[in-house]
Structures are given as structure tokens and as C-alpha cells.
Amino acid sequence: MKIAVCIKRVPDSETRVKIASDGRSLDEAGVKFILNPYDEFAVEEALRRKEKAGAGEVVIVSLGPAAAQETIRTALAMGADRGVLLQTDRIPADGLEVAKALAAELKDGGYDLILFGKMAIDDYNHQVGPMVAELLDLPCVTAIAHLDLTGDKKGGTAEREIEGGVEVVEFPLPAVLTADKGLNEPRYPALKGIMAAKKKPLDVKPASLGAGGLELVAMVPPPERKGGKIVGEGPAAVPELIRLLREEAKVL
Amino acid sequence: MSRFHGVDFYDVDSLLSEEERAVRDTVREWVDDNVTPVIGEHYLEGKFPKHLVPQMAELGLFGANLPEAYGCAGLNNVAYGLIMQELERGDSGVRSFASVQGGLVMYPIHAFGSEDQKQQWLPRMASGQVIGCFGLTEPDYGSNPGAMTTTARETRDGWVLRGAKMWITNGSTAQAAIIWAKTGDLGDADSIRGFIVPTDAKGFSAKDQKGKLSLRASDTSELVLEDVCVPKEALLPKSGGLKSPLMCLTQARYGIAWGAVGAAMACYDEAVSYAKTRVMFDKPIGGFQLQQARLADMLTEITKAQLLCLQLGRLKDQGKATPQQVSLAKRNNVSIATDVARETRRLLGANGILAEYQAMRHLANLESVYTYEGTHDIHTLILGQEITGLNAFN
Ligand SMILES: Cc1cc2nc3c(=O)[nH]c(=O)nc-3n(C[C@H](O)[C@H](O)[C@H](O)COP(=O)(O)OP(=O)(O)OC[C@H]3O[C@@H](n4cnc5c(N)ncnc54)[C@H](O)[C@@H]3O)c2cc1C
Numbered sequence: 139m140k141i142a143v144c145i146k147r148v149p150d151s152e153t154r155v156k157i158a159s160d161g162r163s164l165d166e167a168g169v170k171f172i173l174n175p176y177d178e179f180a181v182e183e184a185l186r187r188k189e190k191a192g193a194g195e196v197v198i199v200s201l202g203p204a205a206a207q208e209t210i211r212t213a214l215a216m217g218a219d220r221g222v223l224l225q226t227d228r229i230p231a232d233g234l235e236v237a238k239a240l241a242a243e244l245k246d247g248g249y250d251l252i253l254f255g256k257m258a259i260d261d262y263n264h265q266v267g268p269m270v271a272e273l274l275d276l277p278c279v280t281a282i283a284h285l286d287l288t289g290d291k292k293g294g295t296a297e298r299e300i301e302g303g304v305e306v307v308e309f310p311l312p313a314v315l316t317a318d319k320g321l322n323e324p325r326y327p328a329l330k331g332i333m334a335a336k337k338k339p340l341d342v343k344p345a346s347l348g349a350g351g352l353e354l355v356a357m358v359p360p361p362e363r364k365g366g367k368i369v370g371e372g373p374a375a376v377p378e379l380i381r382l383l384r385e386e387a388k389v390l
Numbered sequence: 391m392s393r394f395h396g397v398d399f400y401d402v403d404s405l406l407s408e409e410e411r412a413v414r415d416t417v418r419e420w421v422d423d424n425v426t427p428v429i430g431e432h433y434l435e436g437k438f439p440k441h442l443v444p445q446m447a448e449l450g451l452f453g454a455n456l457p458e459a460y461g462c463a464g465l466n467n468v469a470y471g472l473i474m475q476e477l478e479r480g481d482s483g484v485r486s487f488a489s490v491q492g493g494l495v496m497y498p499i500h501a502f503g504s505e506d507q508k509q510q511w512l513p514r515m516a517s518g519q520v521i522g523c524f525g526l527t528e529p530d531y532g533s534n535p536g537a538m539t540t541t542a543r544e545t546r547d548g549w550v551l552r553g554a555k556m557w558i559t560n561g562s563t564a565q566a567a568i569i570w571a572k573t574g575d576l577g578d579a580d581s582i583r584g585f586i587v588p589t590d591a592k593g594f595s596a597k598d599q600k601g602k603l604s605l606r607a608s609d610t611s612e613l614v615l616e617d618v619c620v621p622k623e624a625l626l627p628k629s630g631g632l633k634s635p636l637m638c639l640t641q642a643r644y645g646i647a648w649g650a651v652g653a654a655m656a657c658y659d660e661a662v663s664y665a666k667t668r669v670m671f672d673k674p675i676g677g678f679q680l681q682q683a684r685l686a687d688m689l690t691e692i693t694k695a696q697l698l699c700l701q702l703g704r705l706k707d708q709g710k711a712t713p714q715q716v717s718l719a720k721r722n723n724v725s726i727a728t729d730v731a732r733e734t735r736r737l738l739g740a741n742g743i744l745a746e747y748q749a750m751r752h753l754a755n756l757e758s759v760y761t762y763e764g765t766h767d768i769h770t771l772i773l774g775q776e777i778t779g780l781n782a783f784n
Contacts, residue, residue, distance in 0.1 A: 170395075208408055215412060241641055326420050329450035329463035329473075332412045 176255025215327035232350030237269030400724030420554030447518030478649030495522030563612025
């Protein structure tokens with residue numbers, strides 16, 4: 139089984155982000171960056187598939203700044219075999235440009251499976267995985283929460299959790315899959331893995347990126363939330379609450 | 391669940407390597423997920439969370455600074471210290487378990503053992519299959535272990551050990567005990583040697599100490615050795631004199647210096663969040679000068695302790711750290727951590743006495759840490775002797 143996992147370096151969802159002085163990017167000072175959590179499910183799944191098959195290779199591919207090498211090494215520490223960084227100072231706002239660069243890297247890799255997280259927690263675009271599939275002319279199942287592969291490496295079935303039920307999708311290999319929460323429980327990188335990651339191959343090359351069709355014009359923080367108010371207590375407060383919900387909040 | 395982010399006022403992180411940070415973050419996350427949710431309950435029940443041992447082994451937390459050739463992680467001493475910091479951020483009992491296994495059991499086997507002993511024990515200890523304990527202290531000899539009365543007498547095919555050990559962490563859980571005993575006259579501290587004693591050997595018994603109000607999530611036992619026969623190969627061949635167990639203590643004390651910072655950081659985190667949210671007299675209590683002074687003192691002491699540990703670790707990695715430097719760090723850090731825990735407990739008001747919060751548990755734990763591995767006073771005497779060249783022990 140040869141598996142590629144595409145990962146992204148993203149700001150930790152728990153750090154408070156500030157907008158930089160250009161008004162169009164994040165101020166990275168003091169921000170902790172992590173492996174995108176959905177990509178972590180993808181890495182874990184790839185490792186499990188390889189372990190189950192008893193042979194194969196898990197290759198980590200990322201597009202991002204030089205610092206993304208550290209993110210790649212997190213995946214290597216979990217157990218992946220080698221990494222490739224398509225280096226750029228700035229990740230384009232247009233997901234299609236990212237997808238094109240990744241597809242060019244993956245095209246002749248001979249992968250049985252290409253995995254992504256269903257989305258990155260910084261831009262919430264849900265785009266790059268399916269775009270890569272389209273560019274490589276491969277079948278794609280997005281947001282999978284369960285995966286079965288046939289023993290003969292020819293195909294598999296994936297389950298997607300949809301509103302009110304589960305969708306079961308069959309697909310042939312090679313294929314592109316994007317991982318949702320619940321697919322697995324990602325492992326902690328063991329300390330030996332962290333030490334071993336230093337010695338694993340990590341190929342850094344410049345990303346060739348087009349201009350793209352999207353321009354990020356401005357980033358604006360959400361408006362400050364106003365404090366709530368307590369309209370009263372017990373049953374006596376109900377009429378006033380209903381009035382406010384109707385007239386002020388306009389939700390009834 | 392919310393993640394612990396630590397406190398790093400002087401950007402000490404920038405002095406750490408990528409691997410050191412990765413090790414810290416992994417253990418931090420593991421503690422968030424596995425220790426924090428269960429520790430309060432285990433503490434109240436007076437039980438060590440034994441189910442965590444296989445996970446700790448899997449992560450590589452036991453003897454993490456020993457070589458990979460013996461199944462260990464082969465980390466440097468700073469990374470090792472960061473592991474201790476994060477474990478103690480969870481609970482001193484969990485850190486104690488790892489300290490004993492790594493610093494007091496695996497370390498002496500590595501330092502004083504034969505190649506056969508290392509091959510036989512270290513991989514199984516790294517993988518958590520064999521748990522160890524360290525028996526130095528005796529009922530009548532705590533701060534003065536050189537006066538111990540446990541003896542080892544050589545016979546035709548091995549050794550016979552006789553005596554009692556007290557306050558032994560992991561004593562009742564262990565499969566193997568490192569026992570320190572005199573092979574010569576009781577007055578001869580130079581005759582102290584170390585032995586690897588299987589705890590199922592005839593004549594060996596361990597009984598847990600009951601009624602502890604500190605370090606409740608850790609097993610502490612009394613060991614009795616009634617003419618326990620062990621083969622010749624039980625002796626750690628390169629051990630000799632009181633210096634040998636003291637070298638082990640220097641290892642473990644080094645980890646404790648870091649661990650104490652972890653406990654202090656946990657308390658500080660709790661204090662800050664409580665101070666910002668608890669409203670009294672119509673404003674958050676963090677808005678009152680008295681509480682701010684508390685928090686400012688905590689932050690100052692934690693920052694100093696962090697820098698102390700880091701430089702000590704760098705010296706240790708260069709082979710330059712002295713036992714006296716380790717004493718200074720253990721003495722200072724445990725003492726300030728105890729202060730931070732106590733001030734946090736007080737800042738939390740009534741909530742501060744609950745097991746649902748961490749401060750009082752850490753405070754009670756740190757009282758043990760203050761006493762074991764050389765009491766605060768003993769480290770004062772070690773430093774006093776270093777400064778003046780005069781011995782004030784006896
Ligand atoms: C929870 C816990 C776990 C432990 N785990 C282990 C373990 O795994 N293995 C092990 O071998 N031991 C262990 N110990 C024992 C620990 O190391 C001893 O308790 C410690 O060395 C102090 O000995 P003591 O309790 O006999 O106190 P004592 O030596 O009796 O000291 C009593 C008081 O006198 C002071 N004092 C002693 N001598 C002097 C002096 N010369 N000048 C001034 N003041 C002095 C001390 O500072 C202290 O305040 C553990 C202890 C605890 C509490």
C-alpha cells in the first residue's frame with residue numbers, strides 16, 4: 139500500500155489570533171501552529187492501513203512555509219515514512235492553486251490512496267481534497283467516518299455521516315478520501331518516534347503556484363459579543379422573555 | 391476539553407529545540423486526555439491510576455534519557471525534564487512513579503549493572519512489563535541512610551538479605567526492588583551495595599502505608615526482607631558505597647526540580663482563570679491588588695524556576711552539572727511550588743479545598759516532595775557545605 143497524506147500547518151484553534159497590520163493575514167507572533175486536526179485522522183488512517191497490510195509507504199505532503207517542516211515531522215513522529223514540503227511563503231487564498239501544486243506532486247507517485255482531512259480549521263474551505271481528485275481524475279469520497287478496503291487492493295467502501303443517517307459509498311482504487319472526525323483515534327507520537335523523525339527523509343522544494351482567481355481583500359474579527367441579560371426569574375419572567383425573543387431578538 | 395498551555399513569560403520555549411518542544415507537547419496532551427480527567431477521583435480513593443502504566447510505556451516515558459539500545463527513548467536531559475514537568479502538572483504521584491522507574495531503578499541498573507543485567511531488565515522496564523522500586527530509606531534512618539542496618543551476607547551461591555525498608559514508592563506494585571544493603575560492618579557505609587531483588591522471592595514482603603494525606607495517588611510501602619536469598623547475579627557489580635544510591639538520588643532529584651515547576655504551573659493556571667472569573671464585590675477578584683500581588687509573585691517564581699531547570703539541564707547534557715547544583719534546584723523549585731500551590735488554594739476561597747480543583751491536591755503532594763529525595767533542610771546543608779567547606783550534618 140502506498141499512501142500519500144496531504145497535511146496543513148494551521149494555527150491552534152485555542153490560540154487567540156490577531157490580524158496583522160496589513161489587514162489581510164494573521165499576526166503569527168506568539169501563535170502556536172499545529173497539524174490540522176482533520177489531517178491527523180488522515181495520517182492515523184494511513185498508518186493503520188500500512189500496518190494492516192504489513193508493507194507499504196506513507197508519504198506526507200504539505201504546501202506551506204518553511205516552518206511546515208515541523209508539522210511534517212509531527213506526522214513522521216507518528217510513524218509516516220517520509221515527507222515532501224512544497225515551500226511557499228504564503229499559502230494562496232485560492233484552493234485551486236494549492237490543489238494544482240499538490241496534484242502535480244502526487245501525479246506520478248504511484249499512490250493507491252491519497253488522504254486529506256475534510257477541511258483545514260483555519261479557512262474552513264473543504265476544497266483541496268476533491269479538487270486534487272478532479273485534477274488527477276480519481277474517484278473521491280469526502281468526510282469519511284469509516285473505511286473498509288478490500289483485501290486485493292482494488293477498492294473499498296467508505297461511510298459518511300450525513301443528516302439523519304449514514305451514506306455508504308463504494309469506490310475503486312486509487313482514490314482520494316477526506317477524513318472526518320470519528321474515523322479513528324489518532325495516536326500520540328511516541329518519544330522514540332519524535333527522535334526517529336529527525337532522521338527520516340524530508341524533501342523540500344519550491345511550490346510552483348499560479349496567481350489564482352481569488353484575492354483575499356481583508357480579514358475582520360467578528361464583532362464583540364455584547365453581554366447577555368437576565369430578564370427575571372421563575373415563571374413570572376416568561377412573558378417578558380417571550381416578548382423580548384419576539385420583538386428584540388426576532389427569533390420567534 | 392480545554393488544553394493546558396502552560397505559562398512562558400520569558401519565552402523559554404525559544405530556548406528549546408523542536409524535538410524538546412515536541413516531546414513536551416506530546417506528554418502535555420497525554421496528561422490532558424488521560425491524567426487530568428481521572429486524577430481527582432484516584433486521589434480521593436487513595437489509588438495509583440495503574441491503568442496508565444501501559445500507555446506511559448508506549449509513549450516511552452520510562453527511563454527516557456537512557457539509550458535506545460535498551461529499549462529507551464534516548465532523549466537528552468532537557469527533554470527528560472520536560473516530561474517530568476508535564477507529568478507532575480498532572481499529579482506528583484504520576485511523576486513519582488516515572489521518577490522511581492526511570493531515575494531510581496533503571497538508572498542504577500544502567501550505571502552499576504553488568505551488560506547481562508542491563509539486557510535482562512532495562513527493555514522490560516522501559517516497556518512497563520516490569521515495575522521497579524528503590525529501597526534505601528529505613529524506619530530508623532531517613533536523612534542519614536549511611537547508618538542503615540539492612541545487611542547482605544555472601545554465601546556459597548549468592549547473598550542473603552535481611553532488614554526493613556520504609557516509605558518505598560511502588561513497593562507493593564513492583565516486580566523488582568533495588569535494595570541497598572551493607573555487605574560489611576554496620577559502621578561501614580563504604581560497604582553499601584545495590585541488589586536487584588525479585589519481589590516474589592521467599593522472605594520478601596511489602597505492605598502499603600495507610601492513612602497518607604499526601605501523594606495519595608501513589609503507592610508507598612514498607613518492605614520487609616527476612617533472609618531473602620538471591621543469586622550472585624543479583625548484585626549490581628559496579629555499585630560501591632553510599633555514593634552509589636546518592637548518584638541515583640541526584641538523577642531523580644533532577645527530575646523533581648522540573649516536576650515541581652509543572653505542579654506550580656498547573657496551580658498558577660488555575661489561579662489566573664479563577665481570579666478572572668470569580669466576581670466578589672461586583673468585580674473579578676483578579677481586579678483587586680491583593681490577588682494581583684499573589685499572581686505576580688507566582689509568575690515571578692515560576693519564571694525563575696523554569697530558567698533554573700533549563701540551564702541545569704543544559705549543564706547536565708554537557709556532563710557538567712554538579713550534585714550541589716541539583717540540590718539548589720530541587721530545594722528552590724519544590725519550595726516555591728509549594729508556595730504557589732498554597733497561595734492558589736487560598737485565592738480559590740472555599741472551592742480551593744475541593745478535589746475538583748487542583749491546588750490543594752498539589753499542595754498536599756508537594757509536602758511529600760519537600761521531604762523525599764533529601765528534605766529541604768538536607769539540601770540546605772549540602773549547599774552550606776558547598777559554600778563553606780564545613781560539614782553541618784553531624
Ligand atoms: C511519599 C514518600 C515516598 C517516598 N519514597 C521513597 C522511596 O521510593 N525510596 C526510599 O528509599 N525512600 C522514600 N521516601 C523516604 C524519604 O526519602 C525520607 O522520608 C526522607 O529521606 C526523610 O527521612 P525521614 O522521613 O526519616 O525524616 P528524618 O530524617 O527523620 O527527618 C526529620 C526532620 O529532621 C530534619 N533533619 C534530619 N537531619 C537533619 C540534620 N542533620 N540537620 C538538620 N535537620 C535535620 C529533616 O529535614 C526533617 O525535617 C519517601 C518518602 C515519602 C514521604
